[in-house]
Amino acid sequence: MTAVAAVSALVLTACGGGDGGSASGDSGEITFWDTSGPNEGPVFTAIAQECATKGGYKVKTETVPFDAALNNYRTAAQGGQGPDVFRAEVAWVSQLAKLGYIADLAGTELANDTSDFLDTPLGSTKYDGKTYGVPQVTDSLALFYNKKLLADAGVEPPKTWDEVKTAAAKLGGEKTIFINNDAYYALPFIYGEGGDLVDADAKKIVVNSAENVKALETAKGLLDAKAASTALDPSNSYNNMQAAFTSGEVAMVVNGPWSVADYLKGAAFTDAANLGIAPVPGATAGKGSAPVGGHDYVIRQGTKAKDSSVKFIACMSSTESQVRIAKELGVLPTRKSAYENADVKANAVVSAFEPVVTAAHPRAWIPEGGQLFDPLKIAYADVLAGKKDAKTALDEVAKSYKDTVVPEYTVG
């Protein structure tokens, strides 16, 4: 086995071609960059090792912090280094494909039959008509609530933002809901009003539309009405939100399924049944709409272990693995067949999120998709802090998109 690997490595070096992926040689050793964090990571690592043992190759799992992963991957891939398999956020895939950092999966078993995957997550793996990834997990944002606090106050989980305001009178004002001032958490407000950031088909920037202005004003309105609290320092926002909710200090937050493990460790949810999950509120009842998130497996362009990587991804994203991941972590499978499993159906988080994900709002799968957030993040934080009104802030975002993110689009 080692001899074969050594010979094939020699052959590869001799070819010296740019397209190492299609060469028959395969080093049989995969490095997998996992961005899932300390709660989910151990389960993925365990499954990865089992896949490796079954498939006859070696896998080394390296945990990379989610915030730094895209940057590190791009830097490494540009120099021909980096992992063989990478867990990329859905918005990163088209960007990495455009830059040539991930391999086209055409001709491998991964691209042949994708009919079992849910359509929305599958959409994120395509760029320019080709398939570049395999959906690992999907997610969206939902309203998490503290059942006991709501029951004590005699409040039903709100379906509209106005109901949140009404509920605030009973739930103790600012203790009602925590609003994270990060851009991603502005999306439920924006999509709920029928707005969007860009219209990729018409090549238009629509971030400063009247709907979006109204959306941000709704968010700010909750703060002004003392029906919500927020951490006005953006760098502490997420941690404060988690702390406030897990300690029972606030009754509701908007967050994704990845946070469930965090919540269940908290004092307020020692009884897991206390954690309620509902669709995000909207402008009108039933119109709440949250963004599609999730992660895809991609293979680095120029990997020396493409065959093993393909086998590895096939194993990691098989129905069997997805069922196990869903059961152990409560994250959402991307295969339709995984949802038919009885154990998955019985998982409270998965069953609560299934309708949310089905109704989730697809994002524009353009290479610039991930870069739309930084300008919006600053604008949203400014609006919530009362430094700028929504219209001015969003006009600046639109200008910034036009100048630096999608110059070929028109501002509409």
Added chain:
Amino acid sequence: MRRFLDRHWYAYAMVLPVVVVIAVLVLFPLAQGVFFTFTDINEGNIANPILDRPATYVSVGLDNYLNVLSGDASYGAFWSTLVRTLIWTFGCVFFHYTIGLGLALLLNREVRGRAVYRVLLILPWAVPAFISAFAWKYMFNAQYGIINQFLRFLGLDDPPVWLGQSDWALVAVIIVNVWLGVPFMMVALLGGLQSIPGDLYEAAEVDGATPWQRFRNVTLPGLRSVSSTVVLLGIIWTFNMFAIIYLITGPNPNTRILVTYAFERFFSGASRDFAVASTYGVLILSVLLVFAGVYRRALRKQGEVW
């Protein structure tokens, strides 16, 4: 010319390696950086031999400079960022120097346990910058941080949101950087103080000089050569201090200085815009060169040979 070479060839042979190394390590990257500022180079069109892709960037003339110098917010609002950078730099260095000098004067006396004080005061310098940054970030947390808890305890109902969307964020990072930078100034100035001969103080005392007069006319002139060096170093370091600001506040426009914006353009969410980032690099270099020239001239006027 021939005779000149015959006589001095060995000298040239000796310096040649240094010249080559300097050219390769300093001049070539510098020239390349300047060249990039006249193109639209970014991550998508740079040549990449590993991915088998040729370069496709084109010259755009002075567009990058015009965009940046117009002060447009999409290109980092250059002028207001420059003003903020200057406030940050001189604010930090002023407190570094004054606090550092004060501590050095205290430590220059015979006090019991002097060694312990020195170790304690030098600690901030010994802690890796990112650890200090995260520790301060927790302390500045507007809701749970110890600083605001203390302010509330003192009866301040509405303490500032330190790291939010206001100029408090700049105040916060200046506080952290002062905390980090004082030990260096203190040690350097302590060394300077100890090199001032004790007889000068005795002579001044005999002549009836007050403590303030001794400080003005003996201590400060005696420290001048150390001071001029550490202040210049401090200004250049602080001007280019990236880690503290970025780790504590992230890409917050209220704490943006020239280098953090160059980094944002180069690495962060935006499109790895090498061209605009290089333009910022060239402008930062220009500002520092002008400053160093003025500073040197000012020192020379005071009779300093440097």
